[in-house]
Amino acid sequence: MSETTYVQLLYLACGGLLLTSVLMLWRRELAVLIRVFAVQGFALAVIAGLAALHHGGIELGAVAVGILVLRVGILPWLLRRAVAAVGPASRETRPLVNVAASLLVAAVLTLLAYAVSRPLVELAPAAATSAIPIGVAVVLIGFFVLITRRRAPSQLVGFLLMDNGITAVGLLTTAGVALTVELGVALDVLLAVLVLQILTGRMRETFGDTDVAELRELHD
Amino acid sequence: MITLLMLAPVGLPVLGALAYLLFGWRPATAWIAAGAAAGELAAAIGLAAVVDLSGPQIAVGGLARVDALSVFMLLVIGTVGLLATAASPSYLAAEIRAGRASMRTAARHSLLVQAFLAAMASAVLAADLGGLWIAIEATTIVTAFLVGQRRTRAAVEAAWKYVVICSTGIALALLGALLLNYAAQHTPVRPGLNLVGLIAAAHTLDPAVTKIAVAMLVIGFGTKAGLAPLHAWLPDAHSQAPAPVSALMSGVLLSVAFYAILRVKLVADAVLGAGFARALLLVMALASLALAASLLIAQRDYKRMLAYSSIEHLALIATGAAVGGPLAMAAVLLHMLGHGLAKGVLFLGAGQLSQTDGTSRIAQIRAVAARQPVLAGCLGFGVLALIGLPPFSIFASELGIARAGFAAGLGWFTAIALSLTAVAGAVLVIHVSRMLLGTPAEGPGAATASPRLPAAAGAVLLAGLTLSAALGVTAGPLTGLLHSAAVIAVGTP
Amino acid sequence: MSALGIVGGVVQPLAVVAGSPVLVGMMRQVRARLEGRAGPGIAQPWRDLRKLFGKEPIAPRGTGVVFRAAPYALVATTLVVSFVAPLATVDSPLDPVADLFAVVALLTAGTVALALAGLDTGTAFGGMGASREMTIVALVEPTLLVAVFALSVPVGSTNLAAIVSSTLRDPARAISPASLLAAVALVIVIVAETGRLPVDNPSTHLELTMVHEAMVLEYAGPDLALVELASAMRLGVFLALLANLFVPWGIATTAGPFAVLGGVLALAVKVVVLGLALAVGEVFLAKLRLFRVPELLAGSFLLALLAVAASFFLA
Amino acid sequence: MNPTGLALGVALVLGVFAAVLGAATRKHLRARAVGAVTALCGAAGTIAGISAMCGTRYYAAFPALLPLSGVTITVDSTSGLFLAVTGAVAFVSAVYGVGYARADANGRLPQAVFPLFVITMMLVVSAGNVGALLVCWELMALCSLVLVLTEHHRRPEVARAGRWYAVMTHLGFVAILAGLLVFTAAADDDTFPALRVAAHHLSPTTASVVFVATLLGFGSKAGVVPLHVWLPRAHPEAPSHVSALMSAAMVNLGVYGIVRVGFDLLGGGQRWWWLLTLALGGISAVYGILHAAMSTDLKRLLGYSTTENMGLVLIGLGAAGLVADDPVVAGLALAAALLHMVNHAAFKTVLFLAAGSVQRGAGSRDLDALGGLSGPMPFTTAAFGLGALAASALPPGTAFVSEWLLLQALIHARPSAGAAAVVMMPIAVAAVALTAGLAVATFVKAFGVGFLGRPRSAGAAAARESPASMTAALGIAVAVCAVLAVLPTILLSQLGSLASGLLRTGSPAAMDGIVVRLVGVSGALSPLMLAVVSVGAALGLVAVVRLVLTRQARRAARLWDCGAGPLSARMEYTATSFAEPLQRVFDDVVQPETDVDVTHARESAYLVEAIEFRNRVLDRIERWLYTPLLRAVSVWAAAARRLATGSVHRYLGYGFYTLCGLLILLAVTR
Structure with a gap:
């Protein structure tokens, strides 16, 4: 693979990452969100795969496969189960901030990510590192989704969006986070999602509907 | 031998967890948990001796490392863990009697508590930041089910908030760790995330990147340590968890998370000088203190009250860490231990109280002293220990933090922190005195005698208080360890 | 302890004990004449005392030691003051006792004894008198102390003999602003302390107004005689002190018989003049409402305070 | 180990032993065992204090105690004075406690904490470094808090008082902590010698911060207005022997702190500090006694009187600092303040213990429900009477001497001491004078209404005298009061040299013989002569009257009462009515709350069926x-x-x- 192809593909994947993030802000249907999330996972796997090809590491290849399995396969599946259990009321009802404002905020957050990431890019200017701001932007957008979405599954999506961003930053910044660490991280994310999914179930048992904004029994 | 000693603090609880998985919870197995915690404590003491004799040790292929600081944290985990697990059998038995739990729940509880202990031990034994991160994230996952154990609406709500907020925070820490790793990649030595290596390579780390990384790491681990801005899970989770778990979470988990901040601060100080981490920690600490003190004033629930007091104490610890220097660091470490003991005693006592009185509302509990003198005594003196009255050790550590703060030229910040602590202390005393003192209500309901405090639980509470008082009188054999741990925590300027 | 002091220590108490009832008699006589009555003559108080001393002592039921001891305490404190203060001679037999603060406190102690006696009777009148008397004392004592302070600051001593000698040496001091202010304040509080109009009317037994008389209602016979004697003596001592603090001339400065005789005569003249002035004043004054009295006393306290301020600022 | 250290050590060991006895012995033995051993502990403390005042200093360091700070013990002559006073008060209170605590405070916890309270107070003044001072201070606060709460299950006010106390003492502690730590930050370590060295190069601002913070902290313990609010609540609610310890010994430690930090460690300092001290003292004195004059609760009255007396002490301290250029007068003022503190300790012990006896014997401490106690409780009545005399600054009372000294110091303050002094001195004198006058009225009320006359309640009518241990303790305290009243010279020379040592002047305002003759300024007073002459005159008078004038025996007769019918207790003046005229006078200051409810008869609005009158004097500052x-x-x-x-x-x-x-x-x- 020539250097230019690598860069082109890399940028394409990163663009996909950002685009899917914005889409997640845009769309309200949980089912659509999950599909978009799977696409994003695929883009992430592409970034990992490209890194593996470019640096020629077997470990990275394994990581790419792992990401593909986890983020395109397992996590969307778990999410779908969570949403399916919710029942017909699966459409996201009015987020705390309306869509137009959300998109505007996403733009601002992306700019902020660019501004903040300058030192990161400057440390080792390269094709991969210059895409770091996108990863950071995805993290911030994910955080924003987390604080503006009412339903438990969509909060879950926000959390995973953040996590995708972090993984992207990890893949872009480095070729060699120790495999054990990477594995541990993946496992932890998986477990966190599992926990949240179980809790979603329990919330449904105890509260009936899973509007997180209604969880306000514990307060001062 | 050393490897064995270093594996024991993780391995023994894992074995305990396996035991509960295989045999379930019953009177015969009830004390396995305490046994494992005692073993963990013993291993910590052994390690302390080893570290004292021959310095830091590395084992398990470089994944685990132990120095005076981690040994001290192990001691904290072991001590408070022993207190909490020793109080568990009677607590679980009472829960089962009251129909709030089954044998299965008890077994799962014990299993998870063991896993919790193992995760905390591995956090302090981890040789690199990645391992530390994984272990701390693992504590979230394990305790999520413990918080939600009761499956009431409130418990599930608390668990949800706990997991969402903590996972978010810890995700930020992960981002920080990755960025730090990125910075480390571009140094000649490439230390990765190894805690010692990072400090050794500090002068070659890129300061701008490190700054962003440290900010993320401190906010992220600060979430688990109960520091503002992502502190809000704490009162919910600590008030809903079963008493022994609250004791462990408040008494140890927060300190373990703060241990991570201490490690990050070492790197930050080496790269950026003391100013950056200090400013960050001070702002977070003062915000947390102000918040805890304000919310304590009108508090209506005594478990939440204790939880806010934990925020306050961690903020105080953060103030101490921000001050830096051997005295402040020794005080911070002593404070962790003292707070663990006091808060452990208080949460266990509060659990006892909510079992007998059936409510956690301050306004609904009166005249405990007249009904259950021993429990009231433990709670009363526990609160006095918590607000830093001698002879309890928090007095000594608060004094140390304050003294170091004034000496470091942070007089105003220290004075504000002290005033807020004083307000919080005064409010705690007022709330608790309303519950403990007074004349028991006369009437038909008053005739039913309150159940007595189970002997084991009483012994645990008294032991915790006694230990705290003894530590306040003299650190005794801990003195050396405390000082070498403080030296490590200060780092080499 | 000088010869002059010893002479004074003997002469002064005698003069006070013998002269005070006469002073009271003279004041009553002057009032009677001014009011168009014949009057009983100036020796009438002595005649009363003789009659009372001849009666049987009474111990009212329900009263205790305090009630019985109070008249003695009252007379004794006044006697001590007349013993140590420079009334007729400038020296005192017990110089370390002749301190202005001590004298003021001693006189107050006598009042306190009487108030306690009033309370000890357990009657409504006793309590009422004691309450009113203590209200007045609570305001009079500070005024006295502050006035004394004002007089002491320029001299640098609270010793009575020292103040008197200092005024003798430096007559201008008597008309200094501090001195004048203090004099006015002292006059007011002495009127209050000795139970004269307009603060208290010694010749009435109306429960709405009486102060001193209410406390002593239960006394009879020799006890009453002592109380009456004591109040006469207190009047005499206060007037003598007032006179000598501001107009000390004539006081004996040597132990010679003529000097001492002159001192006693000068004392008698000064006290009589003051007493007559008081009596004449009383004719034209009505008694103040009880709750107006504090205003008067507060005024005198303020004057005394001003005197102190003046003595500091103008020193 | 020298005699001071030995005696102090013995006191500590005895105190701990007494605490163990309190926790371990059986109920019927407990009071006796704890009382006896604590009394010995107090005696040992007194000996240690006297030995230190005589010049035997003691020093010891325990670096292993109190992690991160270490503990240093230094007993110098200043400590000695406070140690002796604390020990003496503890001795008397402990003896009293044998009889008193058996009935009212015989729980394991209070009995075990009582001796600990005593030794922590001793340790506060023996502390030689900041860490030790702070830890002992807080331990003392903790012990006293536990003791205050002794009767919390009987009366709800106790818990409320305890809360006030806990909060105020905690905030006060933080002020002290901050002040001393700012000071320590400028020194090499936290021992007192290091602080003294550091004081020389402290910036004026820092020094002022240190002083003001510690003044507030220590002042709150001494009950200084406006930080006094806990005192009239907590002191009365504690068991009486504890009240005595708190009011006579613990408040002194606030004075100790101010003296130690202001004079000893900071070495005098700026004039406005002392102006502030003096102002606080003046306000406290007047405000305290005014509220004491309005109080009807005997122990609350005594509590407010403590505020008053601490105010007087502070006036002395402030005057001493203000005129520090004039060593003679400054020494005089400081000695007067210290003497007044000692005197206050003596008479307040008597008064609180007597009040405890009254509460125990007559079942109430409400003056409006007492009276007529001189018959059934003669010893207690006599003791309270003498205590009241001592408290009211009348000769031959105890407080008279110290207030006389204080006034002497104020008189001799030269205008050269600065404009501030010239303005403040007259005001200070006015405050002292007003305080003296009101104190007279207050104690006449307390004694006259509370003890004389007729009983106003069934409890007072059925009063019984206290057991021997309590009357013995009262007797000892009264004797000490009497000695201090007539022979202050035995203490004054010590206090004079102590004061000159503290002020580093080297010219002690010494006193000689039986006459208090001031050195350097004109002024002399002999309380002994005064007492002898007065008593002699009274006895002579009795002799003259009984032997010469009337030789008949006294005849008992009915009270005349203007010929009214048989007396009932409801016709008597009560404490409230007694204080009513004064309350009117100071209406604007105390702002009493009165409300009158008139119930009219159903038949006609002109006929009144009942009138209910309520009158409360609330703490205005509160x-x-x-x-x-x-x-x-x-x-x-x-x-x-x-x-x-x-x-x-x-x-x-x-x-x-x-x-x-x-x-x-x-x-x-x-």
Whole structure:
């Protein structure tokens, strides 16, 4: 693979990452969100795969496969189960901030990510590192989704969006986070999602509907 | 031998967890948990001796490392863990009697508590930041089910908030760790995330990147340590968890998370000088203190009250860490231990109280002293220990933090922190005195005698208080360890 | 302890004990004449005392030691003051006792004894008198102390003999602003302390107004005689002190018989003049409402305070 | 180990032993065992104190105690004075406790904590470094708090008083802590010698911060207005032997702190500090005695009187600091303040213990329900009477001598001491004088209404005298009072040299023989002669009257009472009515709350069936200062609760906004 192809593909994947993030802000249907999330996972796997090809590491290849399995396969599946259990009321009802404002905020957050990431890019200017701001932007957008979405599954999506961003930053910044660490991280994310999914179930048992904004029994 | 000693603090609880998985919870197995915690404590003491004799040790292929600081944290985990697990059998038995739990729940509880202990031990034994991160994230996952154990609406709500907020925070820490790793990649030595290596390579780390990384790491681990801005899970989770778990979470988990901040601060100080981490920690600490003190004033629930007091104490610890220097660091470490003991005693006592009185509302509990003198005594003196009255050790550590703060030229910040602590202390005393003192209500309901405090639980509470008082009188054999741990925590300027 | 002091220590108490009832008699006589009555003559108080001393002592039921001891305490404190203060001679037999603060406190102690006696009777009148008397004392004592302070600051001593000698040496001091202010304040509080109009009317037994008389209602016979004697003596001592603090001339400065005789005569003249002035004043004054009295006393306290301020600022 | 150290060590060992006895012995032995051993502990403390005052200093260091600080013990002559006073009060209170505590405070906890309270007070004054001082101070506060709460299950006011006390003492402690730590930060370590060295190069601002913070902290313990609010609540609610310890010994430690920090460690300092001290003292003295004069609760009255007397002590301290250029007068003022403190300890012990006996014997401490105790409780009545005399600054009373000295010091303050002094001295004199006058009225009320006359309640009518241990303790305390009253010279020379040592002047305001003759300024007083002459005159008079004038025996007769019918207790003046005229006079200051409810008869509005009159004198400062403060705090707390609404989005939002803000900051400042 020539250097230019690598860069082109890399940028394409990163663009996909950002685009899917914005889409997640845009769309309200949980089912659509999950599909978009799977696409994003695929883009992430592409970034990992490209890194593996470019640096020629077997470990990275394994990581790419792992990401593909986890983020395109397992996590969307778990999410779908969570949403399916919710029942017909699966459409996201009015987020705390309306869509137009959300998109505007996403733009601002992306700019902020660019501004903040300058030192990161400057440390080792390269094709991969210059895409770091996108990863950071995805993290911030994910955080924003987390604080503006009412339903438990969509909060879950926000959390995973953040996590995708972090993984992207990890893949872009480095070729060699120790495999054990990477594995541990993946496992932890998986477990966190599992926990949240179980809790979603329990919330449904105890509260009936899973509007997180209604969880306000514990307060001062 | 050393490897064995270093594996024991993780391995023994894992074995305990396996035991509960295989045999379930019953009177015969009830004390396995305490046994494992005692073993963990013993291993910590052994390690302390080893570290004292021959310095830091590395084992398990470089994944685990132990120095005076981690040994001290192990001691904290072991001590408070022993207190909490020793109080568990009677607590679980009472829960089962009251129909709030089954044998299965008890077994799962014990299993998870063991896993919790193992995760905390591995956090302090981890040789690199990645391992530390994984272990701390693992504590979230394990305790999520413990918080939600009761499956009431409130418990599930608390668990949800706990997991969402903590996972978010810890995700930020992960981002920080990755960025730090990125910075480390571009140094000649490439230390990765190894805690010692990072400090050794500090002068070659890129300061701008490190700054962003440290900010993320401190906010992220600060979430688990109960520091503002992502502190809000704490009162919910600590008030809903079963008493022994609250004791462990408040008494140890927060300190373990703060241990991570201490490690990050070492790197930050080496790269950026003391100013950056200090400013960050001070702002977070003062915000947390102000918040805890304000919310304590009108508090209506005594478990939440204790939880806010934990925020306050961690903020105080953060103030101490921000001050830096051997005295402040020794005080911070002593404070962790003292707070663990006091808060452990208080949460266990509060659990006892909510079992007998059936409510956690301050306004609904009166005249405990007249009904259950021993429990009231433990709670009363526990609160006095918590607000830093001698002879309890928090007095000594608060004094140390304050003294170091004034000496470091942070007089105003220290004075504000002290005033807020004083307000919080005064409010705690007022709330608790309303519950403990007074004349028991006369009437038909008053005739039913309150159940007595189970002997084991009483012994645990008294032991915790006694230990705290003894530590306040003299650190005794801990003195050396405390000082070498403080030296490590200060780092080499 | 000088010869002059010893002479004074003997002469002064005698003069006070013998002269005070006469002073009271003279004041009553002057009032009677001014009011168009014949009057009983100036020796009438002595005649009363003789009659009372001849009666049987009474111990009212329900009263205790305090009630019985109070008249003695009252007379004794006044006697001590007349013993140590420079009334007729400038020296005192017990110089370390002749301190202005001590004298003021001693006189107050006598009042306190009487108030306690009033309370000890357990009657409504006793309590009422004691309450009113203590209200007045609570305001009079500070005024006295502050006035004394004002007089002491320029001299640098609270010793009575020292103040008197200092005024003798430096007559201008008597008309200094501090001195004048203090004099006015002292006059007011002495009127209050000795139970004269307009603060208290010694010749009435109306429960709405009486102060001193209410406390002593239960006394009879020799006890009453002592109380009456004591109040006469207190009047005499206060007037003598007032006179000598501001107009000390004539006081004996040597132990010679003529000097001492002159001192006693000068004392008698000064006290009589003051007493007559008081009596004449009383004719034209009505008694103040009880709750107006504090205003008067507060005024005198303020004057005394001003005197102190003046003595500091103008020193 | 020298005699001072030995005696102190013995005292500590005995104290701990007594605590163990209190926790371990059986109920019927407990009071006796604890009382006896604590009394010995107090005696040993007194000996240690006297030995230290005579010049035997003691020093010891225990670096292993109190982690991160270490403990140093230094007993010098200043400590000695306070040690001796504390020990003596402890001795008397412990003896009294044998009889008193058996009935009222015989629980394991109070009995075990009582001796600990004694030794912690001794340790406070023996501390030789900041860490030790602070730890002992807090231990003392803790012990006293536990003791105050002894009867919490009987009366709800006890818990309320305990809360006030706990909060105020905690806040006060933080002030002390901050002040001393600012000081320590400038020194090499936290021992007193190091601080003395550091004081020389302390910046004026820092020194002022240190002084003001410690003044507030120590002042709150001494019950200085406006930080006094806990005192008239907590002192009365404690068991009486504890009240005595608190009011006679513990408040002194506030004075100790001010003396130690202000004079000894900071070495005098700026004039306005002492002006502030003097002003606080003056306000405390007048305010305290005014409220004492209005109180009807005997122990509350005594509590306010403590505030008054500490105010007088502070006036002395302030005057000493203000005229520090004039060593003679400054020494005189300081010696007067210290003497007054000792005197106050003596008579307040008597008064609180007697009040305890009254509470025990007559079942009430409400003056309006007492009276007529001189018959059934002669010893207690006599003791209280003498104590009241001692407290009211009348000769031959105890306080008279010290107030006389104080006034002498104020008189001899030269105008050269500065304009501030010239303005303040007359005001100080007025405050002292007003205090003296009101104190007379107050104690006449307390003694006259509480003990004389007829009983006003069934409890008072059935009063019984206390057991021997209590009357013995009272007797000892009265004897000490009497000795201090007539022979202050035995103490004054010591106090004079102590004062000159503290002021580093080297010219002691010494006193000689039986006459207090001031050195360097004109002034002399002999309390002994005064007492002898007065008593002699009275006895002579009795002899003359009984032997010469009337030789008949006294005849018992009915009270005349203007010929009214048989007396009933309801016709008597009560404490409330006694104080009513004074209350009117100071209406604007105390602002009493009165309300009158008139119930009219059903038949006609002109006929009155019942009139209910209520009159309460509330603490004005409490209402002005603390009520708005508490209200502000609760408003704040209510507002703060909006931070924790339970919304997880909001909680995460805190993090999100902080993160964004921080990132922007990092991006901008890079």
